[in-house]
Amino acid sequence: MKAIVVEKPGGPEVLKPVDVDEKTPRRNEALVKLEAVGMNRIDIWIRSGLYKVSLPRIIGADGAGVVEAVGEDVTNVAAGDRVLIDPAITCGRCRFCLRGFDSLCENHRLLGHGIDGTYAEKIVVPAINLHHVPRELSTVQAACIMVNYATIWHALVTRAGLAPGSTVLVIGAGSGVGVAAVQMCKLFGCTVVATVGDDWKAEKAYRIGADYVVNRRKRSISEAVNEYTGGRGVDLVVEHAGQAVWDEAVKSLSPGGKLVYLGATSGESAAINIRYTYRRQHSFIGSYGWNKHEIPHVIQLFDKGLLRPIIHTTYPLTEAAEAHRLMESDNFFGKIILIP
Ligand SMILES: [Zn+2]
Incomplete structure (x- = not known):
């Protein structure tokens, strides 16, 4: 079969289709014929070497397709079933798995990363x-769910305890995670202020439900938040851009507000003014991945038609290099999908 194997880190040009051996499912495993692959920023970090993994490695976390064969003792799926893949491989035995906090699994491996x-x-x-x-969902749509929507459910609901009716600032509304955050907050009846980096993305952010949109290249985020909230600030900031927007994110918080953060796509170092934040009783909440018990909640929202992913464009898998160039240009809104 064809696969995109990263043999050494580098630019998009290292993504070349090669022939690799097909595997046979063993006990408790299934073989899936992939129909769609959802691209994520982590794919780029592994390709470029920012995230160190043992190479060669077939990258990619999100995917959906049809079960082709199952190994012994598999009862939850059968050949012919349309499935989406939870890319987090966890042990089910460690202290974190046992208490349902498997996003912290001591043996956590992500598809396309550790495997x-x-x-x-x-x-x-x-x-x-x-x-x-x-x-009602295509496999292309299904390939968008896990890394974006499960991550955002975990961040908003489990980690930050999002209360319906809150006012939320979503940083970077054009990315897969940003779109998921805006949509999920609207499901919770929240008022959403969204940031984008280009004017053409503002229109799209409004279309997915944002109440206010700030072009961060043209205007200070915290000033805009101040205006839109009548000087009160937001109850929650969902932040996945990291360093470049951290100070503005903190300044946008209401006293008692929470900042839930993940991703850190623009850089990993930030300073906080300790006195400023403790007097205002701010909470800083790190979030990573999702727990398995959260997945049925997320899928249910898609099943009921309450959530739909936004697809920017699709590429054949063999043109993965072009797709990576597009993601690195930031000139997209929603998901970039590869079709094997
Ligand atoms: Zn575990």
Whole structure:
């Protein structure tokens, strides 16, 4: 089968299709013929060497397709089922797994990171990592769910305890995670201030439900938040850009507000003014991945038609290099999908 294998870190040009051996599912595993691969920023970090992984590696975390074969003792899926893949391989035995906090699993491996991933025609995964695709959803749409929407459910609901009716600032509304955050906050009846980096993205941010949109290149985020909230600030900031917007994110918080952060796409160092933040009783909440028990909640929202991913464009898997160039240009809104 064809797969995109990173043999050494580098630019998009290192992404070349090669022939690799197809695997056979063993006990408790299933073979999935992939129909769609959802691209994520982590794919770029692994390709470029920012994230160190043992190479060669088939990259890619998100994917959906059709089960082609199952190993012994698999009962949750069968050949022919349309499935989406939960890319977090966890042990089910460590102290974190046992208390349902498996995003902290001591043996956590992500597809495309610690283990071969989804930039391939087929993949073998533990059957427990497969979930049926809701009937009204295409496999292209299903390939958008896990890394963006499960991550945002974990960040907003589990970690930050999002209260319906809150006022929320979503940083970077054009990315997959940003779109998911805006949509999820609207489901919770929140008022959403969204930031974008280009005027053409503002229109799209309004269309997915943002109440106010700030072009961060033209205007200070905290000043805009101050204006839109009548000087009160927001109850929650969802922040995945990191260093470049950290100070503005903190300044946008209401006293008692929370900042939930993940991703740090623009850089990982930030300073906080300790007196400023403790007097205002701000909470800083790190968030990573999702817990397995959260996944059915997320899929249910898609099943009921309450959430739909926004697809920017699709590329054939063999043109993964072009797709990476597009993501690195930031000139997109929503998901970039690869079709094996
Ligand atoms: Zn574990």
